[in-house]
Amino acid sequence: MSRGRQLISLFLTMMKIGLFSFGGGYAMLALVETELVSKKRWIGKEEFLDMVAISESTPGPLAINSATYIGYRLAGVIGALTATAAVVLPSFTILFAISFFFDAFLSFSYVAYAFQGIRVCVVFLILSAGFGMLKSVRRHPLELTILGATFLGMLLTSLFAVDFSSIFYILIGGAAGLFVFLLFRIKRGKGGTET
Amino acid sequence: MIYLELFLVFLKIGAVSFGGGYGMIALVREEVLARGWMDEERFLNFIAVSESTPGPLAVNMATFVGAEQGGFWGSALATLGVVLPSFLLILLIACLLKNLLRYHAVQAFLGGVRPAVVGLVLATAVGMMGDVFLSAADGGAHAFDFRAAILFALLLLAALGYRKVFGKKISPILLILFSAGLGILFYGVG
Structure with a gap:
């Protein structure tokens, strides 16, 4: 396949993925696998799993991440650019169009009533996503402490309207993970064979 | 800028x-x-x-x-x-x-x-x-919105029931549609 043809094929496939990736995240994982692994055979099953881990x-x-990765693997930096632009393009176009009609749409009274119900649903979805993510947290004192401290800290700062960006919680969590890791390493280095 | x-x-x-x-x-x-x-x-x-x-x-x-x-x-x-x-x-x-x-x-x-x-x-x-x-009531004071709480409970039941019957998670879009219907019923009619 010539390079031009390959880029076009890459662009179209990624656009298709971008257009049908409703629900985001894991919902589109199956679609990506069908398109890239089973149909196009651009990467193997194993590399696909590596890519998901990355x-x-x-x-x-x-x-976005998988588009960039696949694009690069197939056609270098140009491929990465092509694939990433292609996967973003459908939602960009749709949301840009919606931004013109959103408020007019909401001003219909029955639509507004519907959205009163929908807002409750969105909170429910976020809460259940949070509970789903709990499963990925190991039952390990450090991780549970970070989780609990972040949860409480975030609730308290928002309750008392303290300005504390959630970026800090993410960075503090990462730093704590790193710190404990290094601490254990030093301890092990000095104490010889501990656990 | x-x-x-x-x-x-x-x-x-x-x-x-x-x-x-x-x-x-x-x-x-x-x-x-x-x-x-x-x-x-x-x-x-x-x-x-x-x-x-x-x-x-x-x-x-x-x-x-x-x-x-x-x-x-x-x-x-x-x-x-x-x-x-x-x-x-x-x-x-x-x-x-x-x-x-x-x-x-x-x-x-x-x-x-x-x-x-x-x-x-x-x-x-x-x-x-x-x-x-806690919806802002007419006076601007916060009042507990019972309809929202009932709606939330119904959504929870729907999600759990769907999982029980079909053995998989309900799609967010389906749940959003369901909540839209409930919203019209609760706030538009009620």
């Missing part, structure tokens, strides 16, 4:  | 949005509420729209807020900002640091980030529950 450990949405 | 502000705010969001999906919701909420780009009600409305349209929440949010605040270029720059950090990082990993994630120190850092993100999501949800259940 996406999970780096910031940014899964769809 | 609004273009630069949009770009930088969403660059920041893109750089620390670990955990995907709802993982970044605490930060986005903070930023858009603090800057007056949205209020809580609009923010929740928007999440529903984002769930019902394709694309990741972070990108949808960037596009929408950018368009409202700065037209096409605001929208384009905010979206570029939110995508750029992960784009560069993935590129770096793919071409240079294949083993970056195998370092124990990196894993230790991420091991601390993960529970923090979960804590943030749960705290945000609890904070939002306060806003949704």
Whole structure:
């Protein structure tokens, strides 16, 4: 396949993924796997799982991360650019269009009533996403402490309207993880064979 | 300058949005509420729209807020900002640091980030529950909204019932449609 043809194929496939990735995140994982692994055979099953692991450990949405990765693997930096632009394009176009009609749409009284119910649903969705994420947390004193401290800290700062960005919780959590890791390493280095 | 502000705010969001999906919701909420780009009600409305349209929440949010605040270029720059950090990082990993994630120190850092993100999501949800259940009544005083509480309970039942009957999680879109119907029933008719 010529390079031009390959880029076009990459662009179209990623656009398709971008267009049908409702629900974001894991909802589109199956779609990505079907398109890239089963249909196009651009990467193997194993590399696909590696890619998911990388996406999970780096910031940014899964769809974007996997597009960048696949694009790069197939056609270098140009491929990464093409694939990332393609996966973003559908939602960009749709949301840009919606931004013109959103308020007019909400001003219909029955739509407004519907959205009163929908807002409750959104809170429910976020709460259940949070509970779902709890499963990924290991039952380990350090992780449970970070989780509890972040939860309480965030609630208290918002209750008392203290300005404390959630970025800090993320960075403090990471730093605590790193600190404890280094502490154990030093301890082990000195004490010889401990656990 | 609004273009630069949009770009930088969403660059920041893109750089620390670990955990995907709802993982970044605490930060986005903070930023858009603090800057007056949205209020809580609009923010929740928007999440529903984002769930019902394709694309990741972070990108949808960037596009929408950018368009409202700065037209096409605001929208384009905010979206570029939110995508750029992960784009560069993935590129770096793919071409240079294949083993970056195998370092124990990196894993230790991420091991601390993960529970923090979960804590943030749960705290945000609890904070939002306060806003949704305590509706501002006519006098401006907060009153407990029983309809919202009943609606919440019905949604919980629907989600649990769906799982019991079909053996898998109910799709967010289906649940949103259900809640829209309940909203019309509770607030429009009742």
